[in-house]
Structure formats: C-alpha cells, structure tokens
Amino acid sequence: MQIFWQLRWYFFQEWRRYGGAISILAVVALLELVPPKAIGWVVDHVVSGELNTSMLMWCLLGLIALWAVVYVLRIIWRVWLFTAAAKLGTVIRNRLYRHFSFHPPAFFERYKTGDLMARSTNDVNSVVLTAGEGVLTAADSLLTGIVVLFVMTTQYSWELTVLALLPMPLMAIVVFFLGRQLHTRFGVSQAAFSNLTDKTQESLNGVRMIRAFGLERRQQDEFNSVVDDTGQKNLAVEKVDALFNPVIQITIGMSFFLSVAGGAYMVSVGRLTLGDLTAFTLYQGLMIWPMLAMAWLFNILERGSAAWKRLQHIFDETPEIVSGEIPLTQQVQSLVVNIEQFCWGEQPHPVLKDVSFTLPHGQMLGIAGPVGSGKSTLLALLLRQQTLHQGTIHYGEVTIEQADLDHWRSRFAVVSQTPFLFSRSIADNIALGKPEASREEIRQAARLACIDEDIIQFPQGYETLVGEKGITLSGGQKQRIAIARALLLNAEILVLDDALSAVDGKTEHQILSNLRHSQQRQTVIVIAHRLTALEQAHEILVLQHGVVAERGDHQALLKANSWYAEMYQYQQLEQAIEGA
Structure with a gap:
C-alpha cells in the first residue's frame, strides 16, 4: 500500500474524481446487497407455498430495475476513475520531459536513451495501472468485503461467517510472500526491458554502419541474447504471477465447502432456513471478488511500486545547473569571458586554463586548435551546460550564474557538426524554433545559408520530407538547413561548431560573407578545424592543451608562423593537391 501513499499528491489533486468514483462505488456495494436477500425471500416463500405469480413478477421487475441502475452507476464511476488515472500518465510524462530538459549532457551519459524510454513508457504505464485498476480493486474489494461481511454476520450467523x-x-500469508517475490522480479524484468529498448534503439540508429561492416549476423546474435535474457526475466515474473490464482481458487473452494457443510447442519437443526442458507451462499459469492481482488491487488501494487521506484530514482537526480533569477534585458551587450581554470569532474588536470576574451556585439570570433584542445568544453561553458567554478562569464553586468537560464540560452543559436533534423518537411525543420515564420522568412534564411537553390530543385521543394534524422539529405545539405534554422531564430549570438565541415570551400566562404553583411548583425562564434572558415573573423583564439597559445586576426596569425600558420599552409596544400 506504500505506493498509494507515494501517489497521495495526485489523489489530493484529483480528489473530486476519486472521491466521486468511490462514493458511487459505495452506493453500488449497498445496492448489490438486495438481490441475495430477495432471492432468499423467494426461496423461503416457495418452500412455504406462499409465492404467487404476481409476487414473482414484481420481484423480477424490481431486480431488473436495480441491475439497470447499478449498470449505469458502474459506467459513471469507471469513467471518473480511469479518466483520473489516464491523466496521471500525462502528468508524469510531462514531468519526466521537463526533468530531462533541465539536465546537462552528463546526465545522459549516465542513463542510456533506451533506459529513459523504457521508464517513460512501461514504468509509467505500471504506475497508471496502479492509480486506476489498483484504486478500483482496493476500494471495490474493501467496500464490498466489509458490507457483505457485516450483513453475513449480523443478519444470518456469525458462527457460519467465521467458519x-x-x-x-x-x-x-501466501499472497504476502508471493508479493515480495513479485516486487523483486518485476524490478529486474523492467531493467532488462530497458536494456532491450536501448539495444534496439542503438541497432536501428547504427544500421548503416552495421551493414557497411557486414556485422548483421553478429548484431543479430547479440540482440537474440538480449531478447532471451529479457524473456527469461519476464518468465520469472510470470511464474510468480501464476501462483496467485491457484491459491485464491483453493481458498474459495475450502471456504464454500465449510460454509455449505456448516450451513446444512444449521438448517437441519432449525437455526437457519433454506432461504437464509441460499442468501448466505449468494453473499459468499459476492465475497469471491474481494478474495480474487486481493491477489490481483498485490500484483498491481508490487508492479506499480517497483515502477515508481525506478521513476523516483530519475526524479531524485537533482539538476546540476540551477537557473539564476535575473532576466536579461533586450539591449545587446558584450560577452566577457574570463576562465581561470576548469576541470572535468574529479580530474586533477584542467581542461581550460587562463582563457579570456571580450566579444563585442556584431563581431566574429574564431576558435581553432587541435583535437582535445578544449574547444567543445569552452562552448559547453558558454551555453552553461557545465558550471564554471573558477572564473566568470559576463553578459554586460550580469554573470552567467545570476542570469535566468532560459534568457541566457535564448541569446544563442547553435549549429553543431552533426545537426539533428526531424522526420518532417524541410520548411518545418527550418521553422522549428519559429513555427509562425512565413514562407518568405524561411526562404530568406535558406538563402543566407546557401541552401535555397538546392531545396527548390527537389520535386516537392520546401515540402520535401527529409526522413528520420535527415537520412535523404547529404551531410552538407543537413548542415546548411541547420544553419538556416539558426538564422531564422535571429538569436543575438550564432555559434557554428564546426558546422561548415561538410560544405565546399566556395559555399563556406559565401555563407560566412552572408553572415557578415546580413542586416541581422549577429555576433558569430565559429569553431572550425578547416581554417579557411576563420579568415573573416575579427579575432581568432588558438587553443592548445586548454590554454590560448595564439590570438589575433587571420593575417596576424599567419605572420606569427606558429601552429595556425603551419596548419593553414598544410590545408592549402592539401586542397591544391585534391584540386589537381
């Protein structure tokens, strides 16, 4: 019953539906006491010879009317109860989604996608079942059991009731121990289902790579192993589940045997009439449901408790990034970064050290450096996906910790190297952050990203469906659509995180020129391995081993004849060889 206490917040929230449903259920339980009493009365009058056709017809009509009323009332309370339970699923899933969205990337490194999907589907469904079928079973069996036992004890024979x-x-006792086993095994089976979901999602996402390397057989064997493991754990749950009904059926059989045997003796000695014994056995028949419901209730509660425990484990994960309270003004400000030192987790060596720069509005900042130099870490700190403990990041007079998190991130539009596109039309993907955008606004953003000409050549133009993750498009087309999506937002700071790696040099130059001469006058941060993307930057930072090894504009860095100049010359030579 602990799960009911854990869900009390929702029961209080929906007390009208739950209270109304249980109240009607109580009325139904009282009305169901009438038919056994009436049948017992008919039996006694048949035995005495006092029953006539008129009396029998009136009795039948009364019972039919009563059953019609009970039928309608059952519909009403079921609608109220299961509507409230279904709404709980919506509440929990919305709460989960909000909870996921507040966590930094480190959270999704601890929990796999398949695991989170399993918790959002199977576990939520189990909790909803508890709030619906569980409440129904508990309330119905409890009310019916108490009322019927009271009538059996007071109106007929307490000795026969005890028997x-x-x-x-x-x-x-048996149901209690079976419930404990079910709780443990169901938790294990849900964890196995999470693993199966994750394996399925991973295999489908990597199907191209699997085929390219000829790993179909190996992946099939691994998947079969996961499926078999999940099946075995589910079978362990069903083995315990299967033990409930036989226990209940044996108990019911023993109960009826004792009551009929004892009742027959009481009829023979004149302590009960045949009609009383008939009514008593009918009332005992009403007790079958509460007895069956006890096993079903334990089953539901243990499944719901195990599922809620898994969900609560997610809800107990406190977001590492806490929003500030100062809203940012509409007035544009300079971005001032002063990173003294930043380390990942418990690592002793800093990933960034002594990194500082000021980025005035409307200028372009370039960031370069070898792999592992700290470029992505710097971006994570700017977007506040990680917390900076040693150093400050200011937007005007407001620090990143003081700023409202939504306001802060709304200042940025980020395009990554591997952009994500949804299985919708190209127009819908570009207008993702601004659904109300007109077609002309969408096309203007596409022109700035040099993708408009490609789009209009598709048979359906901007209404072309891109497929899951943009599977029907080339890498360069996906990057340019993502850039158009970011430009349509007209965010103050545009971040291109190696977002031009899949386009040719001419297109890259044209896109960057469009950004510089656009009327939007955005601040642009370009992170790139191909250094031609940084030629138009007002300032370039070259990171090496987490520190700023070089800084200046493109010409100044070429004259310095250090890493930047060497890498630029190497890339120019490589491009010339490929062109030849």
Missing part, C-alpha cells in the same frame, strides 16, 4: 473465513489467514 467460511477460516482459510483466509493462510491465503493472506
């Missing part, structure tokens, strides 16, 4: 209940303690 009928003798097998119950044995059933309760």
